[in-house]
Amino acid sequence: MSEETSPPLVIAIDVSDPALADRLASLLAGVAGVRLAAPGETASIALVSRDQPAGERSEIELTPRERDVLALMAEGASNKAIARQLGISVHTAKFHVSSLLDKLDATGRTDAVAHAARRGVIHL
Amino acid sequence: MSEETSPPLVIAIDVSDPALADRLASLLAGVAGVRLAAPGETASIALVSRDQPAGERSEIELTPRERDVLALMAEGASNKAIARQLGISVHTAKFHVSSLLDKLDATGRTDAVAHAARRGVIHL
DNA sequence: TTGGAAACTGCCCGGGTGGGCAGGCGTCAA
DNA sequence: TTGACGCCTGCCCACCCGGGCAGTTTCCAA
Incomplete structure:
Protein backbone atom coordinates (compact mmCIF):
# COMPACT_ATOMS: atom_id res chain seq x y z
CA MET A 1 0.00 0.00 0.00
CA SER A 2 0.96 3.56 -0.21
CA GLU A 3 1.87 3.71 3.43
CA GLU A 4 -0.98 5.60 5.04
CA THR A 5 0.24 6.63 8.44
CA SER A 6 -3.33 6.44 9.62
CA PRO A 7 -6.72 6.11 7.99
CA PRO A 8 -8.41 9.40 7.13
CA LEU A 9 -10.72 10.76 9.76
CA VAL A 10 -14.33 10.58 8.73
CA ILE A 11 -16.10 13.69 9.87
CA ALA A 12 -19.80 14.35 9.72
CA ILE A 13 -21.19 17.87 9.64
CA ASP A 14 -24.25 18.13 11.79
CA VAL A 15 -25.08 21.82 11.68
CA SER A 16 -28.53 23.17 11.03
CA ASP A 17 -27.39 26.43 9.44
CA PRO A 18 -26.87 25.56 5.74
CA ALA A 19 -24.51 28.44 5.07
CA LEU A 20 -22.30 27.50 7.98
CA ALA A 21 -22.40 23.83 7.06
CA ASP A 22 -21.35 24.70 3.56
CA ARG A 23 -18.51 26.84 4.77
CA LEU A 24 -17.28 24.06 7.04
CA ALA A 25 -17.48 21.57 4.23
CA SER A 26 -15.34 23.64 1.91
CA LEU A 27 -12.84 24.37 4.65
CA LEU A 28 -12.43 20.71 5.50
CA ALA A 29 -12.35 19.61 1.91
CA GLY A 30 -8.82 20.79 1.53
CA VAL A 31 -7.44 19.24 4.68
CA ALA A 32 -5.29 16.17 4.27
CA GLY A 33 -6.14 13.27 6.53
CA VAL A 34 -9.75 14.26 6.74
CA ARG A 35 -12.69 13.01 4.74
CA LEU A 36 -16.27 14.16 4.95
CA ALA A 37 -18.79 11.49 5.71
CA ALA A 38 -21.21 10.49 3.02
CA PRO A 39 -24.87 11.02 3.86
CA GLY A 40 -25.88 8.29 6.25
CA GLU A 41 -22.34 7.13 6.78
CA THR A 42 -21.33 6.59 10.37
CA ALA A 43 -18.62 9.08 11.17
CA SER A 44 -16.25 8.84 14.08
CA ILE A 45 -16.29 12.58 14.63
CA ALA A 46 -18.96 15.18 14.08
CA LEU A 47 -19.03 18.93 13.84
CA VAL A 48 -21.95 20.20 15.83
CA SER A 49 -23.34 23.60 16.54
CA ARG A 50 -22.67 24.71 20.02
CA ASP A 51 -24.28 28.04 20.57
CA GLN A 52 -27.73 28.57 21.93
CA PRO A 53 -30.16 30.49 19.70
CA ALA A 54 -28.13 33.59 20.53
CA GLY A 55 -30.86 35.16 22.60
CA GLU A 56 -30.79 32.45 25.19
CA ARG A 57 -27.29 32.60 26.52
CA SER A 58 -28.79 31.60 29.87
CA GLU A 59 -25.50 30.76 31.52
CA ILE A 60 -27.14 29.27 34.56
CA GLU A 61 -24.91 30.09 37.49
CA LEU A 62 -23.95 27.03 39.45
CA THR A 63 -21.56 26.89 42.35
CA MET B 1 -6.41 37.03 0.77
CA SER B 2 -6.91 40.69 0.54
CA GLU B 3 -9.59 40.74 3.11
CA GLU B 4 -11.34 38.53 5.64
CA THR B 5 -14.77 38.02 4.24
CA SER B 6 -15.87 36.61 7.59
CA PRO B 7 -14.36 36.18 11.04
CA PRO B 8 -12.52 32.92 11.65
CA LEU B 9 -14.63 30.07 12.93
CA VAL B 10 -13.95 29.23 16.53
CA ILE B 11 -13.97 25.49 16.96
CA ALA B 12 -13.79 23.59 20.21
CA ILE B 13 -12.50 20.05 20.38
CA ASP B 14 -14.57 18.00 22.75
CA VAL B 15 -13.19 14.52 22.34
CA SER B 16 -12.29 12.27 25.22
CA ASP B 17 -9.57 10.33 23.43
CA PRO B 18 -6.41 12.44 23.90
CA ALA B 19 -4.62 11.03 20.88
CA LEU B 20 -7.54 11.73 18.62
CA ALA B 21 -8.04 15.19 20.07
CA ASP B 22 -4.40 15.93 19.45
CA ARG B 23 -4.60 14.74 15.89
CA LEU B 24 -7.63 16.89 15.24
CA ALA B 25 -5.94 19.89 16.76
CA SER B 26 -2.90 19.60 14.53
CA LEU B 27 -5.03 19.03 11.46
CA LEU B 28 -7.13 22.10 12.10
CA ALA B 29 -4.20 24.25 13.07
CA GLY B 30 -3.20 24.65 9.44
CA VAL B 31 -6.60 25.50 8.09
CA ALA B 32 -7.24 29.09 7.15
CA GLY B 33 -10.45 30.57 8.44
CA VAL B 34 -10.49 28.32 11.46
CA ARG B 35 -9.26 28.98 14.95
CA LEU B 36 -9.23 26.58 17.86
CA ALA B 37 -11.06 27.75 20.94
CA ALA B 38 -9.05 28.58 24.00
CA PRO B 39 -9.84 26.48 27.06
CA GLY B 40 -13.12 27.68 28.45
CA GLU B 41 -13.84 29.87 25.46
CA THR B 42 -17.32 29.57 24.04
CA ALA B 43 -17.02 28.16 20.56
CA SER B 44 -19.70 28.30 17.93
CA ILE B 45 -18.82 24.87 16.62
CA ALA B 46 -17.49 21.80 18.35
CA LEU B 47 -15.91 18.57 17.24
CA VAL B 48 -17.46 15.75 19.19
CA SER B 49 -16.92 12.04 19.23
CA ARG B 50 -19.69 10.16 17.60
CA ASP B 51 -18.93 6.50 17.75
CA GLN B 52 -19.87 4.05 20.42
CA PRO B 53 -16.96 2.10 21.93
CA ALA B 54 -16.81 0.31 18.58
CA GLY B 55 -17.98 -3.03 19.87
CA GLU B 56 -21.20 -1.67 21.21
CA ARG B 57 -23.11 -0.53 18.18
CA SER B 58 -26.06 -1.75 20.18
CA GLU B 59 -29.17 -0.43 18.55
CA ILE B 60 -31.03 -1.08 21.74
CA GLU B 61 -34.34 -2.63 20.86
CA LEU B 62 -37.22 -0.89 22.56
CA THR B 63 -40.88 -1.64 22.09
C1' DT C 1 -17.64 45.31 61.52
C1' DT C 2 -21.43 43.73 59.33
C1' DG C 3 -23.57 41.34 55.94
C1' DG C 4 -24.16 37.89 52.45
C1' DA C 5 -23.06 33.71 49.99
C1' DA C 6 -21.41 29.06 49.99
C1' DA C 7 -21.13 24.92 52.21
C1' DC C 8 -22.37 22.06 55.66
C1' DT C 9 -25.54 19.21 59.18
C1' DG C 10 -29.62 17.70 61.55
C1' DC C 11 -34.75 15.83 61.95
C1' DC C 12 -39.46 14.86 60.18
C1' DC C 13 -42.67 13.08 56.83
C1' DG C 14 -45.70 12.26 52.76
C1' DG C 15 -45.19 10.45 48.55
C1' DG C 16 -42.38 8.33 44.84
C1' DT C 17 -39.39 4.55 43.35
C1' DG C 18 -37.78 -0.08 42.29
C1' DG C 19 -38.01 -5.00 42.93
C1' DG C 20 -40.42 -9.24 43.66
C1' DC C 21 -44.51 -12.02 43.17
C1' DA C 22 -48.54 -13.68 40.43
C1' DG C 23 -51.51 -13.30 37.01
C1' DG C 24 -54.57 -11.54 32.58
C1' DC C 25 -55.15 -10.70 27.34
C1' DG C 26 -54.32 -10.82 22.05
C1' DT C 27 -51.15 -11.75 18.20
C1' DC C 28 -48.13 -14.21 15.46
C1' DA C 29 -44.97 -17.80 14.18
C1' DA C 30 -43.45 -22.54 14.65
C1' DT D 1 -51.78 -26.20 19.59
C1' DT D 2 -48.17 -24.54 21.89
C1' DG D 3 -45.15 -21.21 22.80
C1' DA D 4 -43.08 -16.51 22.84
C1' DC D 5 -43.86 -11.79 23.14
C1' DG D 6 -45.95 -7.32 23.97
C1' DC D 7 -48.92 -5.17 26.88
C1' DC D 8 -51.59 -4.85 30.72
C1' DT D 9 -52.96 -5.20 36.08
C1' DG D 10 -52.74 -6.22 40.93
C1' DC D 11 -50.45 -6.39 45.84
C1' DC D 12 -46.55 -6.00 49.08
C1' DC D 13 -42.54 -3.75 50.90
C1' DA D 14 -37.91 -1.60 51.83
C1' DC D 15 -35.91 2.22 50.43
C1' DC D 16 -35.23 6.77 48.24
C1' DC D 17 -36.69 11.41 47.24
C1' DG D 18 -38.09 16.11 47.84
C1' DG D 19 -39.69 19.69 50.82
C1' DG D 20 -40.07 21.91 55.11
C1' DC D 21 -38.01 23.25 59.45
C1' DA D 22 -33.77 25.07 61.98
C1' DG D 23 -28.96 25.60 62.69
C1' DT D 24 -23.52 25.81 62.05
C1' DT D 25 -19.01 27.43 59.96
C1' DT D 26 -15.92 29.93 56.78
C1' DC D 27 -14.79 33.38 53.69
C1' DC D 28 -15.13 37.52 51.15
C1' DA D 29 -16.84 42.08 50.06
C1' DA D 30 -18.97 46.42 51.42
Missing part, protein backbone atom coordinates in the same frame (compact mmCIF):
# COMPACT_ATOMS: atom_id res chain seq x y z
CA PRO A 64 -18.57 24.52 42.07
CA ARG A 65 -20.18 22.14 44.50
CA GLU A 66 -23.40 22.14 42.57
CA ARG A 67 -21.50 21.17 39.45
CA ASP A 68 -19.97 18.25 41.32
CA VAL A 69 -23.36 17.09 42.43
CA LEU A 70 -24.91 17.59 39.00
CA ALA A 71 -22.21 15.49 37.36
CA LEU A 72 -22.83 12.66 39.79
CA MET A 73 -26.57 12.94 39.31
CA ALA A 74 -26.04 12.52 35.57
CA GLU A 75 -24.32 9.24 36.38
CA GLY A 76 -27.42 8.08 38.17
CA ALA A 77 -25.95 8.46 41.62
CA SER A 78 -28.33 8.46 44.58
CA ASN A 79 -28.08 11.06 47.32
CA LYS A 80 -26.30 8.50 49.43
CA ALA A 81 -23.79 7.78 46.66
CA ILE A 82 -23.22 11.49 46.09
CA ALA A 83 -22.62 11.98 49.78
CA ARG A 84 -20.13 9.16 49.92
CA GLN A 85 -18.18 10.20 46.83
CA LEU A 86 -18.04 13.83 47.89
CA GLY A 87 -17.28 13.07 51.51
CA ILE A 88 -20.31 14.95 52.81
CA SER A 89 -23.48 13.96 54.62
CA VAL A 90 -26.62 12.82 52.83
CA HIS A 91 -28.34 15.92 54.15
CA THR A 92 -25.84 18.17 52.43
CA ALA A 93 -26.15 16.21 49.22
CA LYS A 94 -29.90 16.73 49.36
CA PHE A 95 -29.29 20.40 50.05
CA HIS A 96 -27.28 20.79 46.85
CA VAL A 97 -29.72 18.71 44.83
CA SER A 98 -32.50 20.92 46.06
CA SER A 99 -30.63 24.04 44.92
CA LEU A 100 -30.04 22.40 41.55
CA LEU A 101 -33.72 21.61 41.10
CA ASP A 102 -34.45 25.22 41.89
CA LYS A 103 -31.87 26.75 39.56
CA LEU A 104 -32.60 24.35 36.71
CA ASP A 105 -36.33 24.80 37.14
CA ALA A 106 -36.78 21.05 37.37
CA THR A 107 -39.36 18.95 39.15
CA GLY A 108 -36.97 16.12 40.02
CA ARG A 109 -33.44 14.89 39.55
CA THR A 110 -34.23 13.22 36.20
CA ASP A 111 -35.74 16.42 34.92
CA ALA A 112 -32.74 18.30 36.25
CA VAL A 113 -30.12 16.39 34.29
CA ALA A 114 -32.31 16.52 31.18
CA HIS A 115 -32.64 20.30 31.48
CA ALA A 116 -28.95 20.70 32.18
CA ALA A 117 -28.07 18.64 29.13
CA ARG A 118 -30.48 20.57 26.94
CA ARG A 119 -29.09 23.89 28.09
CA GLY A 120 -25.53 22.76 27.62
CA VAL A 121 -24.70 22.97 31.29
CA ILE A 122 -23.46 19.39 31.15
CA HIS A 123 -22.52 17.07 28.33
CA LEU A 124 -23.80 13.52 28.46
CA PRO B 64 -43.13 1.23 20.97
CA ARG B 65 -44.59 1.50 24.43
CA GLU B 66 -41.18 1.65 26.00
CA ARG B 67 -40.28 4.56 23.73
CA ASP B 68 -43.41 6.37 24.88
CA VAL B 69 -42.46 5.84 28.49
CA LEU B 70 -38.84 6.80 27.91
CA ALA B 71 -39.83 10.06 26.27
CA LEU B 72 -42.03 10.96 29.22
CA MET B 73 -39.30 9.99 31.66
CA ALA B 74 -36.97 12.40 29.88
CA GLU B 75 -39.50 15.10 30.63
CA GLY B 76 -39.24 14.30 34.29
CA ALA B 77 -42.62 12.61 34.47
CA SER B 78 -43.36 10.42 37.51
CA ASN B 79 -44.89 6.97 37.15
CA LYS B 80 -48.24 8.45 38.04
CA ALA B 81 -47.88 11.14 35.37
CA ILE B 82 -46.79 8.56 32.80
CA ALA B 83 -49.79 6.41 33.63
CA ARG B 84 -52.18 9.30 33.29
CA GLN B 85 -50.79 10.56 29.98
CA LEU B 86 -50.67 7.08 28.47
CA GLY B 87 -54.01 6.02 29.83
CA ILE B 88 -52.63 3.02 31.68
CA SER B 89 -52.31 2.05 35.31
CA VAL B 90 -49.41 3.08 37.50
CA HIS B 91 -48.46 -0.57 37.75
CA THR B 92 -48.09 -0.86 34.02
CA ALA B 93 -46.06 2.31 33.90
CA LYS B 94 -43.73 0.81 36.49
CA PHE B 95 -43.60 -2.36 34.45
CA HIS B 96 -42.35 -0.50 31.38
CA VAL B 97 -39.93 1.59 33.42
CA SER B 98 -38.54 -1.58 34.88
CA SER B 99 -38.01 -3.05 31.41
CA LEU B 100 -36.25 0.15 30.35
CA LEU B 101 -33.91 0.08 33.32
CA ASP B 102 -33.07 -3.45 32.35
CA LYS B 103 -32.52 -2.83 28.65
CA LEU B 104 -30.61 0.39 29.19
CA ASP B 105 -28.52 -1.16 31.92
CA ALA B 106 -29.43 1.66 34.25
CA THR B 107 -29.70 1.78 38.02
CA GLY B 108 -32.58 4.25 38.08
CA ARG B 109 -34.72 6.45 35.86
CA THR B 110 -32.22 9.30 35.87
CA ASP B 111 -29.48 6.95 34.80
CA ALA B 112 -31.81 5.53 32.17
CA VAL B 113 -32.47 8.81 30.36
CA ALA B 114 -28.78 9.71 30.59
CA HIS B 115 -27.79 6.39 29.04
CA ALA B 116 -30.47 6.68 26.39
CA ALA B 117 -29.27 10.17 25.48
CA ARG B 118 -25.66 9.07 25.34
CA ARG B 119 -26.48 6.14 23.09
CA GLY B 120 -28.62 8.26 20.83
CA VAL B 121 -31.80 6.44 21.69
CA ILE B 122 -33.40 9.76 22.53
CA HIS B 123 -32.48 13.35 21.83
CA LEU B 124 -32.79 15.83 24.66
Whole structure:
Protein backbone atom coordinates (compact mmCIF):
# COMPACT_ATOMS: atom_id res chain seq x y z
CA MET A 1 0.00 0.00 0.00
CA SER A 2 0.96 3.56 -0.21
CA GLU A 3 1.87 3.71 3.43
CA GLU A 4 -0.98 5.60 5.04
CA THR A 5 0.24 6.63 8.44
CA SER A 6 -3.33 6.44 9.62
CA PRO A 7 -6.72 6.11 7.99
CA PRO A 8 -8.41 9.40 7.13
CA LEU A 9 -10.72 10.76 9.76
CA VAL A 10 -14.33 10.58 8.73
CA ILE A 11 -16.10 13.69 9.87
CA ALA A 12 -19.80 14.35 9.72
CA ILE A 13 -21.19 17.87 9.64
CA ASP A 14 -24.25 18.13 11.79
CA VAL A 15 -25.08 21.82 11.68
CA SER A 16 -28.53 23.17 11.03
CA ASP A 17 -27.39 26.43 9.44
CA PRO A 18 -26.87 25.56 5.74
CA ALA A 19 -24.51 28.44 5.07
CA LEU A 20 -22.30 27.50 7.98
CA ALA A 21 -22.40 23.83 7.06
CA ASP A 22 -21.35 24.70 3.56
CA ARG A 23 -18.51 26.84 4.77
CA LEU A 24 -17.28 24.06 7.04
CA ALA A 25 -17.48 21.57 4.23
CA SER A 26 -15.34 23.64 1.91
CA LEU A 27 -12.84 24.37 4.65
CA LEU A 28 -12.43 20.71 5.50
CA ALA A 29 -12.35 19.61 1.91
CA GLY A 30 -8.82 20.79 1.53
CA VAL A 31 -7.44 19.24 4.68
CA ALA A 32 -5.29 16.17 4.27
CA GLY A 33 -6.14 13.27 6.53
CA VAL A 34 -9.75 14.26 6.74
CA ARG A 35 -12.69 13.01 4.74
CA LEU A 36 -16.27 14.16 4.95
CA ALA A 37 -18.79 11.49 5.71
CA ALA A 38 -21.21 10.49 3.02
CA PRO A 39 -24.87 11.02 3.86
CA GLY A 40 -25.88 8.29 6.25
CA GLU A 41 -22.34 7.13 6.78
CA THR A 42 -21.33 6.59 10.37
CA ALA A 43 -18.62 9.08 11.17
CA SER A 44 -16.25 8.84 14.08
CA ILE A 45 -16.29 12.58 14.63
CA ALA A 46 -18.96 15.18 14.08
CA LEU A 47 -19.03 18.93 13.84
CA VAL A 48 -21.95 20.20 15.83
CA SER A 49 -23.34 23.60 16.54
CA ARG A 50 -22.67 24.71 20.02
CA ASP A 51 -24.28 28.04 20.57
CA GLN A 52 -27.73 28.57 21.93
CA PRO A 53 -30.16 30.49 19.70
CA ALA A 54 -28.13 33.59 20.53
CA GLY A 55 -30.86 35.16 22.60
CA GLU A 56 -30.79 32.45 25.19
CA ARG A 57 -27.29 32.60 26.52
CA SER A 58 -28.79 31.60 29.87
CA GLU A 59 -25.50 30.76 31.52
CA ILE A 60 -27.14 29.27 34.56
CA GLU A 61 -24.91 30.09 37.49
CA LEU A 62 -23.95 27.03 39.45
CA THR A 63 -21.56 26.89 42.35
CA PRO A 64 -18.57 24.52 42.07
CA ARG A 65 -20.18 22.14 44.50
CA GLU A 66 -23.40 22.14 42.57
CA ARG A 67 -21.50 21.17 39.45
CA ASP A 68 -19.97 18.25 41.32
CA VAL A 69 -23.36 17.09 42.43
CA LEU A 70 -24.91 17.59 39.00
CA ALA A 71 -22.21 15.49 37.36
CA LEU A 72 -22.83 12.66 39.79
CA MET A 73 -26.57 12.94 39.31
CA ALA A 74 -26.04 12.52 35.57
CA GLU A 75 -24.32 9.24 36.38
CA GLY A 76 -27.42 8.08 38.17
CA ALA A 77 -25.95 8.46 41.62
CA SER A 78 -28.33 8.46 44.58
CA ASN A 79 -28.08 11.06 47.32
CA LYS A 80 -26.30 8.50 49.43
CA ALA A 81 -23.79 7.78 46.66
CA ILE A 82 -23.22 11.49 46.09
CA ALA A 83 -22.62 11.98 49.78
CA ARG A 84 -20.13 9.16 49.92
CA GLN A 85 -18.18 10.20 46.83
CA LEU A 86 -18.04 13.83 47.89
CA GLY A 87 -17.28 13.07 51.51
CA ILE A 88 -20.31 14.95 52.81
CA SER A 89 -23.48 13.96 54.62
CA VAL A 90 -26.62 12.82 52.83
CA HIS A 91 -28.34 15.92 54.15
CA THR A 92 -25.84 18.17 52.43
CA ALA A 93 -26.15 16.21 49.22
CA LYS A 94 -29.90 16.73 49.36
CA PHE A 95 -29.29 20.40 50.05
CA HIS A 96 -27.28 20.79 46.85
CA VAL A 97 -29.72 18.71 44.83
CA SER A 98 -32.50 20.92 46.06
CA SER A 99 -30.63 24.04 44.92
CA LEU A 100 -30.04 22.40 41.55
CA LEU A 101 -33.72 21.61 41.10
CA ASP A 102 -34.45 25.22 41.89
CA LYS A 103 -31.87 26.75 39.56
CA LEU A 104 -32.60 24.35 36.71
CA ASP A 105 -36.33 24.80 37.14
CA ALA A 106 -36.78 21.05 37.37
CA THR A 107 -39.36 18.95 39.15
CA GLY A 108 -36.97 16.12 40.02
CA ARG A 109 -33.44 14.89 39.55
CA THR A 110 -34.23 13.22 36.20
CA ASP A 111 -35.74 16.42 34.92
CA ALA A 112 -32.74 18.30 36.25
CA VAL A 113 -30.12 16.39 34.29
CA ALA A 114 -32.31 16.52 31.18
CA HIS A 115 -32.64 20.30 31.48
CA ALA A 116 -28.95 20.70 32.18
CA ALA A 117 -28.07 18.64 29.13
CA ARG A 118 -30.48 20.57 26.94
CA ARG A 119 -29.09 23.89 28.09
CA GLY A 120 -25.53 22.76 27.62
CA VAL A 121 -24.70 22.97 31.29
CA ILE A 122 -23.46 19.39 31.15
CA HIS A 123 -22.52 17.07 28.33
CA LEU A 124 -23.80 13.52 28.46
CA MET B 1 -6.41 37.03 0.77
CA SER B 2 -6.91 40.69 0.54
CA GLU B 3 -9.59 40.74 3.11
CA GLU B 4 -11.34 38.53 5.64
CA THR B 5 -14.77 38.02 4.24
CA SER B 6 -15.87 36.61 7.59
CA PRO B 7 -14.36 36.18 11.04
CA PRO B 8 -12.52 32.92 11.65
CA LEU B 9 -14.63 30.07 12.93
CA VAL B 10 -13.95 29.23 16.53
CA ILE B 11 -13.97 25.49 16.96
CA ALA B 12 -13.79 23.59 20.21
CA ILE B 13 -12.50 20.05 20.38
CA ASP B 14 -14.57 18.00 22.75
CA VAL B 15 -13.19 14.52 22.34
CA SER B 16 -12.29 12.27 25.22
CA ASP B 17 -9.57 10.33 23.43
CA PRO B 18 -6.41 12.44 23.90
CA ALA B 19 -4.62 11.03 20.88
CA LEU B 20 -7.54 11.73 18.62
CA ALA B 21 -8.04 15.19 20.07
CA ASP B 22 -4.40 15.93 19.45
CA ARG B 23 -4.60 14.74 15.89
CA LEU B 24 -7.63 16.89 15.24
CA ALA B 25 -5.94 19.89 16.76
CA SER B 26 -2.90 19.60 14.53
CA LEU B 27 -5.03 19.03 11.46
CA LEU B 28 -7.13 22.10 12.10
CA ALA B 29 -4.20 24.25 13.07
CA GLY B 30 -3.20 24.65 9.44
CA VAL B 31 -6.60 25.50 8.09
CA ALA B 32 -7.24 29.09 7.15
CA GLY B 33 -10.45 30.57 8.44
CA VAL B 34 -10.49 28.32 11.46
CA ARG B 35 -9.26 28.98 14.95
CA LEU B 36 -9.23 26.58 17.86
CA ALA B 37 -11.06 27.75 20.94
CA ALA B 38 -9.05 28.58 24.00
CA PRO B 39 -9.84 26.48 27.06
CA GLY B 40 -13.12 27.68 28.45
CA GLU B 41 -13.84 29.87 25.46
CA THR B 42 -17.32 29.57 24.04
CA ALA B 43 -17.02 28.16 20.56
CA SER B 44 -19.70 28.30 17.93
CA ILE B 45 -18.82 24.87 16.62
CA ALA B 46 -17.49 21.80 18.35
CA LEU B 47 -15.91 18.57 17.24
CA VAL B 48 -17.46 15.75 19.19
CA SER B 49 -16.92 12.04 19.23
CA ARG B 50 -19.69 10.16 17.60
CA ASP B 51 -18.93 6.50 17.75
CA GLN B 52 -19.87 4.05 20.42
CA PRO B 53 -16.96 2.10 21.93
CA ALA B 54 -16.81 0.31 18.58
CA GLY B 55 -17.98 -3.03 19.87
CA GLU B 56 -21.20 -1.67 21.21
CA ARG B 57 -23.11 -0.53 18.18
CA SER B 58 -26.06 -1.75 20.18
CA GLU B 59 -29.17 -0.43 18.55
CA ILE B 60 -31.03 -1.08 21.74
CA GLU B 61 -34.34 -2.63 20.86
CA LEU B 62 -37.22 -0.89 22.56
CA THR B 63 -40.88 -1.64 22.09
CA PRO B 64 -43.13 1.23 20.97
CA ARG B 65 -44.59 1.50 24.43
CA GLU B 66 -41.18 1.65 26.00
CA ARG B 67 -40.28 4.56 23.73
CA ASP B 68 -43.41 6.37 24.88
CA VAL B 69 -42.46 5.84 28.49
CA LEU B 70 -38.84 6.80 27.91
CA ALA B 71 -39.83 10.06 26.27
CA LEU B 72 -42.03 10.96 29.22
CA MET B 73 -39.30 9.99 31.66
CA ALA B 74 -36.97 12.40 29.88
CA GLU B 75 -39.50 15.10 30.63
CA GLY B 76 -39.24 14.30 34.29
CA ALA B 77 -42.62 12.61 34.47
CA SER B 78 -43.36 10.42 37.51
CA ASN B 79 -44.89 6.97 37.15
CA LYS B 80 -48.24 8.45 38.04
CA ALA B 81 -47.88 11.14 35.37
CA ILE B 82 -46.79 8.56 32.80
CA ALA B 83 -49.79 6.41 33.63
CA ARG B 84 -52.18 9.30 33.29
CA GLN B 85 -50.79 10.56 29.98
CA LEU B 86 -50.67 7.08 28.47
CA GLY B 87 -54.01 6.02 29.83
CA ILE B 88 -52.63 3.02 31.68
CA SER B 89 -52.31 2.05 35.31
CA VAL B 90 -49.41 3.08 37.50
CA HIS B 91 -48.46 -0.57 37.75
CA THR B 92 -48.09 -0.86 34.02
CA ALA B 93 -46.06 2.31 33.90
CA LYS B 94 -43.73 0.81 36.49
CA PHE B 95 -43.60 -2.36 34.45
CA HIS B 96 -42.35 -0.50 31.38
CA VAL B 97 -39.93 1.59 33.42
CA SER B 98 -38.54 -1.58 34.88
CA SER B 99 -38.01 -3.05 31.41
CA LEU B 100 -36.25 0.15 30.35
CA LEU B 101 -33.91 0.08 33.32
CA ASP B 102 -33.07 -3.45 32.35
CA LYS B 103 -32.52 -2.83 28.65
CA LEU B 104 -30.61 0.39 29.19
CA ASP B 105 -28.52 -1.16 31.92
CA ALA B 106 -29.43 1.66 34.25
CA THR B 107 -29.70 1.78 38.02
CA GLY B 108 -32.58 4.25 38.08
CA ARG B 109 -34.72 6.45 35.86
CA THR B 110 -32.22 9.30 35.87
CA ASP B 111 -29.48 6.95 34.80
CA ALA B 112 -31.81 5.53 32.17
CA VAL B 113 -32.47 8.81 30.36
CA ALA B 114 -28.78 9.71 30.59
CA HIS B 115 -27.79 6.39 29.04
CA ALA B 116 -30.47 6.68 26.39
CA ALA B 117 -29.27 10.17 25.48
CA ARG B 118 -25.66 9.07 25.34
CA ARG B 119 -26.48 6.14 23.09
CA GLY B 120 -28.62 8.26 20.83
CA VAL B 121 -31.80 6.44 21.69
CA ILE B 122 -33.40 9.76 22.53
CA HIS B 123 -32.48 13.35 21.83
CA LEU B 124 -32.79 15.83 24.66
C1' DT C 1 -17.64 45.31 61.52
C1' DT C 2 -21.43 43.73 59.33
C1' DG C 3 -23.57 41.34 55.94
C1' DG C 4 -24.16 37.89 52.45
C1' DA C 5 -23.06 33.71 49.99
C1' DA C 6 -21.41 29.06 49.99
C1' DA C 7 -21.13 24.92 52.21
C1' DC C 8 -22.37 22.06 55.66
C1' DT C 9 -25.54 19.21 59.18
C1' DG C 10 -29.62 17.70 61.55
C1' DC C 11 -34.75 15.83 61.95
C1' DC C 12 -39.46 14.86 60.18
C1' DC C 13 -42.67 13.08 56.83
C1' DG C 14 -45.70 12.26 52.76
C1' DG C 15 -45.19 10.45 48.55
C1' DG C 16 -42.38 8.33 44.84
C1' DT C 17 -39.39 4.55 43.35
C1' DG C 18 -37.78 -0.08 42.29
C1' DG C 19 -38.01 -5.00 42.93
C1' DG C 20 -40.42 -9.24 43.66
C1' DC C 21 -44.51 -12.02 43.17
C1' DA C 22 -48.54 -13.68 40.43
C1' DG C 23 -51.51 -13.30 37.01
C1' DG C 24 -54.57 -11.54 32.58
C1' DC C 25 -55.15 -10.70 27.34
C1' DG C 26 -54.32 -10.82 22.05
C1' DT C 27 -51.15 -11.75 18.20
C1' DC C 28 -48.13 -14.21 15.46
C1' DA C 29 -44.97 -17.80 14.18
C1' DA C 30 -43.45 -22.54 14.65
C1' DT D 1 -51.78 -26.20 19.59
C1' DT D 2 -48.17 -24.54 21.89
C1' DG D 3 -45.15 -21.21 22.80
C1' DA D 4 -43.08 -16.51 22.84
C1' DC D 5 -43.86 -11.79 23.14
C1' DG D 6 -45.95 -7.32 23.97
C1' DC D 7 -48.92 -5.17 26.88
C1' DC D 8 -51.59 -4.85 30.72
C1' DT D 9 -52.96 -5.20 36.08
C1' DG D 10 -52.74 -6.22 40.93
C1' DC D 11 -50.45 -6.39 45.84
C1' DC D 12 -46.55 -6.00 49.08
C1' DC D 13 -42.54 -3.75 50.90
C1' DA D 14 -37.91 -1.60 51.83
C1' DC D 15 -35.91 2.22 50.43
C1' DC D 16 -35.23 6.77 48.24
C1' DC D 17 -36.69 11.41 47.24
C1' DG D 18 -38.09 16.11 47.84
C1' DG D 19 -39.69 19.69 50.82
C1' DG D 20 -40.07 21.91 55.11
C1' DC D 21 -38.01 23.25 59.45
C1' DA D 22 -33.77 25.07 61.98
C1' DG D 23 -28.96 25.60 62.69
C1' DT D 24 -23.52 25.81 62.05
C1' DT D 25 -19.01 27.43 59.96
C1' DT D 26 -15.92 29.93 56.78
C1' DC D 27 -14.79 33.38 53.69
C1' DC D 28 -15.13 37.52 51.15
C1' DA D 29 -16.84 42.08 50.06
C1' DA D 30 -18.97 46.42 51.42
